[in-house]
Amino acid sequence: MIVTSVALNDIVYDDSSSPKADLLLASHVINNTAKLIWCNWLALDEHWQDKIKLKSLSKHYKFDADEVIFIAAEQLDANDEEQAVLLASIVQIQHYMQGLRSDFDLPIDTSSGTEFQQRVWNALQEIGYGETISYATLAQRVDNPKGFRAVANANGKNPFSVIIPCHRVISSDGKLGGYTGGLDKKAYLLALEGVRCKV
Template sequence: MMIVTTTDIAQFRLLLIADNDRLVTVDWLAEQQAWYDSKSIVMLKKQYQLSDDEFRFIDKNSLSKENKTELLLLEVIEQLGQYANGERKEFDIKLDWRLGTTFQQKVWRALQQIEYGQTISYAQLAKNIGQPTAYRAVANANGKNPFSIIIPCHRVIATGGGLGGYTGGIDKKQYLLQLEQSKAQIYSK
């Protein structure tokens, strides 16, 4: 049973899905978008042959600390809040990596090595995984990251310094980069 909840970071809404005490996805919801209309739900149904009955929505204020999957979602919500307040640079969450191919997982693990408040290019990320000519494949894997914010794909920008794309929308990527850069300046003092 996939447990689903939502939370907010700044003016944005996030969809959180967990199963068997592992985080399955963190996805951005559009304004007024219902959780069950998320592309993540569609992807999970297809990937794992799930039906609507195998997703259970629980309001974040009703999550129980007695259930290990719900407790994990409470921890994710707490850590996202700490991140938004500049109190956390990295996340300590059990992730369900099964949605990614071996190559995608390699890219996602490399994303976790990008320092808080820093950015790198897709080309540099390709070099970091030892495949310098695979920058397009790296960009594609970056875009398939199911753990927005938790795995910081927003820290990857175009070689010329442009923001590039972002699955959640450029406004969210700008927000996250500005948040980190402003907090990184405070940390460095």
Template sequence: MKFTRSIVQTTFQSPLGKMIIAATDNGLAGLWFEGQRHLPPELAGPVLWPSDPAHPVLQKVIGQLQEYFAGQRTQFDVPLDLAYGTAFQQSVWQALLKIPQGGTASYGEVSQRIGKPAAVRAVGAAVGRNPVSVIVPCHRVMGANGALTGYAGGLERKAALLTLEGVLQGSAS
């Protein structure tokens, strides 16, 4: 996944740890937990993208994340710029956007939804490479038996997000 130089970023301190938010003029291009797997190389060492906390998309994302983590938002309404993924990855990410809060889907169900029933492993790889954590809800994808499997931000965060959304029992709601 290659990002353009026009991207800007800022950070947000969520209840689950520091997050890096990146946007282009077209919309939100990235939302990662600091140190998660598959972090773009531009963020893995010294940050190469300019900081612009006043960027309107970044400001909108921060406001909506604050509402989400406070239990006051169930859907996000920010423009997305998912152009940095392959066509297949983009189809998977679009399918993830259709999993409602409070719901989950298995990797097999996602592969069925995109019309590629034999591509379960490739779907898993695309889910893992989702550049917009939380807002493109890859945390809502479960193993075939309903088990918590794979999450680039860590299984503890996945469990916390699903607890916040009422999928798992716990005290985060």
């Protein structure tokens, strides 16, 4: 598994309004194909080993945690399949943050989630750019109309913040609700997409 990080202020036009944070990304070869297996927020005071769920990922993908390699984004090699996935991810995230892209076309692997979590994550990918839905609506979309808490929990376990747009799910009253990366990041992503929510 290869891990990298990119500072948000390195990929946006106007970093004065962007949250001070990094995105942490990881790729791994699964069935002879390199895939993105992690993309989540990393606070400035967090170390990448503390943020990424190495133990559960190494158990699921069957690799030793000491085989994980961190490579700085500027040192990634496009000729290496795993590193090329990370580079493509960074470019697509950059284009999204700059308003040049509204969805993602990346080889992601969601198999680390339970069957229910994967259903929720698939449903999240059907929420359009600039659109928001409530947790209750999302619960209905995954055939669990009373399970809005379970849906919220699955959102919180989303291993692909930004790419699988859990930020587009808000409370029924129009307020932001929760977000694993922090509400500042959720508000920022929604604002990028032209959505304003109640505070």
